[in-house]
Amino acid sequence: MIPLGGLGEFGMNCMALRWQDDIIVIDAGLMFPEEELLGVDIVVPDISYLTENRDKVKAILLTHGHEDHIGGLPWILSELNVPVYGTEFTLALVEGKLEEHRLLDDADLNEMIPGRRITLGPFSVMPIRVTHSLVDCVALAIHTPVGVVLHTGDFKVDLSPPDGKPFDLHAFAELGKQGVLALLQDSTNVDRRGYTPSEKAVRPRLDEIFGQAKKKLFFSCFSSSIHRIRLAMELAHNHGRKVAIIGRSLDNTTEIAQDLGYLDLPQGLVINPGQIKDTPANKLCIMISGTQGEPMSALSRAAVNNHKFAHIDAGDTVLMSSRVIPGNEKSIYRVIDHLERRDANVIYDDGASGLIHVSGHGSQEELRLMINLVRPKFFIPVHGDYRHLKRHVELAGSMGVVEKAILLEDGDVLELDKNSATKNGKVTVGRVCIDSGGAAADVVEDLVIRDRKHLSEDGIVLPIIAINKRTGKPENAPEIVMRGMAIDDPEMIAEARQVVQRTLDGSSGEEKADYGVIKEKIRTDLKRYIQKSTSRRPLIMPVILEI
């Protein structure tokens, strides 16, 4: 067992299982970069171990469709085109992603059906239905020559799932009875006591908010939260509001959910964004992407009055049905402040707004429940920072049902046989930074996957803008510093300065005051210009000097 990502960090989940000359991989996720990695869009696991053993890799199995489980697929498949297995909904999300990267035609996608076994060389894999914030999620019971390795994927024990597809407790109990060699369990909420509430628990408070909204109601949630989207649409219908959907990812997932029968929408409920202006404010529910204050998201742009269709007026309600992900506070609160200045009524997860969001991950009692049902010989926590893995080892170790709880980190090799689990050596792991082009700009572009090594060969460009805090206006013309671009063409630098100047001229005062937004705009525009004129893709890091 060789974890390649997600054991020691949140995101980029990826786990390899090997038996002699056969390797299967569970999940292929991405993570979003830390603030220190300016200029990078996404981060994926280093898969040297897989490429060095490329003839042995038999398949990638996906537990569900969240970005931290499938987002690294385009990168991995472009290096190593092996068959991919996932449930219907997961594959639908994967298809869109591969299509964007022009990898779909060559991909070998295979549907997994909960309860139906798949044989992959020495491995026999049984997908088991679990509940989570997303639909169509599975745990994987992998029968190997030395015993069953059970990977929970992401889960919570939701006993009243909104889609009526129950958590398959029986399958886990049955496995526990037969004997499980190793349990790999999601550590995300190991710090939380008790049980995570059901997804249904948010309904009463959301219903109340829909009932009380006087003018337009903006509803924002993670674009993959199909349960939540369905609930919001149902409530909109009940309260006589039409629904307009704004934001590419939201558009995409709702379309997939509709195609696959997860959303059954009444005729005429959904209108085009263009129809918003012709609909009375109190008859509108606008579903809008951008719960985390992403600078170029629809909600962020609407908040500074820079969106074509979404206009926030005084008295509108903005409901952010999501959590504040640690690290995103500043950008989220910035968006909220902009919304409040437009006199919107902003409802977000501040601890005093009632139950407007629930987690998709099981809390301590659900983790214990699973361990108790499964009674594994060995326990290995997955998905978490070091401290989460450590606490999860302690939690499992103190229950009296596990023979050994093992703290494994990315790159550790764990050798398992019927009776023992031994750490034996290390493989290469790490993070690969990817610059995905214009994805953040909410526009489908020709995305090219590149790692940072190529980028650093392509050089670095630092546009430096001095903004006068008093006037909010840039002082002097923008400066451009380039390094390692091989070209040192003064004319190009002059043109690049003009590009930045045009971006500045075309931005509102509010945008210029919001450094997150203005930096992202400069980065996007400059990237486009440099690619066009040189077909290079340098790392672009805007620097704002406040003077």
Added chain:
Amino acid sequence: MIPLGGLGEFGMNCMALRWQDDIIVIDAGLMFPEEELLGVDIVVPDISYLTENRDKVKAILLTHGHEDHIGGLPWILSELNVPVYGTEFTLALVEGKLEEHRLLDDADLNEMIPGRRITLGPFSVMPIRVTHSLVDCVALAIHTPVGVVLHTGDFKVDLSPPDGKPFDLHAFAELGKQGVLALLQDSTNVDRRGYTPSEKAVRPRLDEIFGQAKKKLFFSCFSSSIHRIRLAMELAHNHGRKVAIIGRSLDNTTEIAQDLGYLDLPQGLVINPGQIKDTPANKLCIMISGTQGEPMSALSRAAVNNHKFAHIDAGDTVLMSSRVIPGNEKSIYRVIDHLERRDANVIYDDGASGLIHVSGHGSQEELRLMINLVRPKFFIPVHGDYRHLKRHVELAGSMGVVEKAILLEDGDVLELDKNSATKNGKVTVGRVCIDSGGAAADVVEDLVIRDRKHLSEDGIVLPIIAINKRTGKPENAPEIVMRGMAIDDPEMIAEARQVVQRTLDGSSGEEKADYGVIKEKIRTDLKRYIQKSTSRRPLIMPVILEI
């Protein structure tokens, strides 16, 4: 009434009151920069309004000694040396700060005593004792020709303050009876329902933790939290542990607290950091600064095993008796992960560790209590982002005792007379960025106050380091990009590269993997080198490329 800072942001609190040709200023705070402002140490309010009216400014009055209320003083006094008024403890903190900046000799510091009036031209100021996380805090009742303006400062209504100095409810009730024109109230916790618990409420859980610690106990809290420090020392004494104090700011405040009688320490309780190694682990309590994961703090350095006296061993307990300030999550969790890897038992405010910290700011019921007691004609919230001010206006407006609640922002001029409050125009406000030299390095240096304008005249230096994520080692030699340094001396650039290289060579693998730490080390060393060799102080922004 002219707010110059803190109304629309957290930090840099500063409020001017003017009657004809007399101006008094309440508080002179700083704020810590947002992540976008790399290379900046602190941010202070733009005081153009005061310098343009320099002959009118009569005094600066300080409500208490927190950085967001006094941290901007050196900067303001260096521009405008007016008399300063504060309570005994507040002035003691101010003295240290002014001494560092060599401004103490020329400063005119005057003690304020709660209950004793001060007359400043047309203003007569009565300081009223309030409770907060810090000691010796006051609200200010300012009698003006048109009525009383009451500024609460920071407060909570702690009915069992650990220092036995009670919140003066009677004084507020009396003012309410006589009539208050305007109440300016702290908005920090306007989002929290109910009451904030007393500072004493943390004692039981801390006592339990002190009792259960098996080996060394590291105790970390905000260095200004005198109540908390006193409690920790008392508990250490009760549990037979000696106390070592590590960290300059902690050293400084405990010394002041001792001098002023806030800490009465038993003989022999405190030992020197050098004595740690000769004391049994289970007889040690090490008070250490760095609750927010500040890269160069003692705790951060101890976490990566890079502190002379503080060594974290397996089984040690690290108690972080403080909150996770939004925006600091990543650096805090990074430190915690390092500590966990050393197998320390880390206890922090994760919602599951019991009551190990309480806020110093009043919650909704305390805000209502104050408004009810004071019954002001006009209500103006202070200290908060826009959304906090807005909610506070709503809260006050819905109580039926305030004639008008007014949302004022930095720079708004509010004209008050006996019967009316009218917004009338704007003055210049803004943020001034300051590079304070080596303060972050926990060493007293010759600190020079400079604003960013001077910095941008001094140019910008970008050391660029490519770190190989797999090996954790830097690839190639560091690159140095300089702009606007006027000097373009290749020899100097070569030397600067060597300086960075030496910093890298002298750092451990763990430090190099922690970009926050390594960037701060590079910045500090490079700054020192450039100052010495050119006596310039450019803006230094390290860039890490992960490859």
